[in-house]
Amino acid sequence: MSSHSFAFPYEVFESKDFLSPLFLSLMEQAITARSKAYAPYSNFQVGAAVLLDNGLIVLGNNQENAAYPSGLCAERVAVFHAAANHPGVPIKAIAISASDIQTPTTTPAAPCGNCRQAMAEYEQKQQFPITLLTMGASGAVIQVDSVLSLLPFAFSSEFLKK
Ligand code: THU
Numbered sequence: 001m002s003s004h005s006f007a008f009p010y011e012v013f014e015s016k017d018f019l020s021p022l023f024l025s026l027m028e029q030a031i032t033a034r035s036k037a038y039a040p041y042s043n044f045q046v047g048a049a050v051l052l053d054n055g056l057i058v059l060g061n062n063q064e065n066a067a068y069p070s071g072l073c074a075e076r077v078a079v080f081h082a083a084a085n086h087p088g089v090p091i092k093a094i095a096i097s098a099s100d101i102q103t104p105t106t107t108p109a110a111p112c113g114n115c116r117q118a119m120a121e122y123e124q125k126q127q128f129p130i131t132l133l134t135m136g137a138s139g140a141v142i143q144v145d146s147v148l149s150l151l152p153f154a155f156s157s158e159f160l161k162k
Pocket of ligand 1: 039042044045046061062063064071072073074075110111112115
């Protein structure tokens with residue numbers, strides 16, 4: 001038997017106003033995207049802004065459906081749109097803002113496991129880290145400098161090699 005542990009660094013900013021100008025602008029675009037989410041069932045809106053290596057920013061938000069599992073989270077709408085329309089262009093950063101429509105959320109959003117898996121794939125593919133910034137409607141922002149750090153023991157293409 002051997003024991004192991006896992007830890008990763010992250011930063012907490014008191015509010016988005018303490019972010020670098022580039023990341024502040026990215027987060028503000030995530031907030032705008034959030035306001036356009038289609039979330040009539042959960043009333044929980046999420047916006048994501050993806051900064052590409054060529055400077056382009058791709059936006060996404062959660063898209064729900066009366067057949068609940070057919071909907072998709074904001075993060076995957078955004079990264080799949082980026083990969084579909086800008087194939088091969090690496091992702092530098094992803095900003096996320098999530099909030100209940102009636103009661104503004106002040107806790108930073110936590111991307112779901114499926115979105116962590118999807119984001120991790122792009123980081124592994126491009127072989128340089130993707131910075132993740134996440135917040136509620138207001139309040140603290142968490143910055144993580146690699147999305148893979150949010151998914152220890154991630155499944156990857158390595159497992160599919162024969
Ligand atoms: N949601 C996201 O868009 N991203 C996440 O990482 C977590 C959850 C959406 C899915 C659904 O439309 C709503 O939030 C409530 O779960």
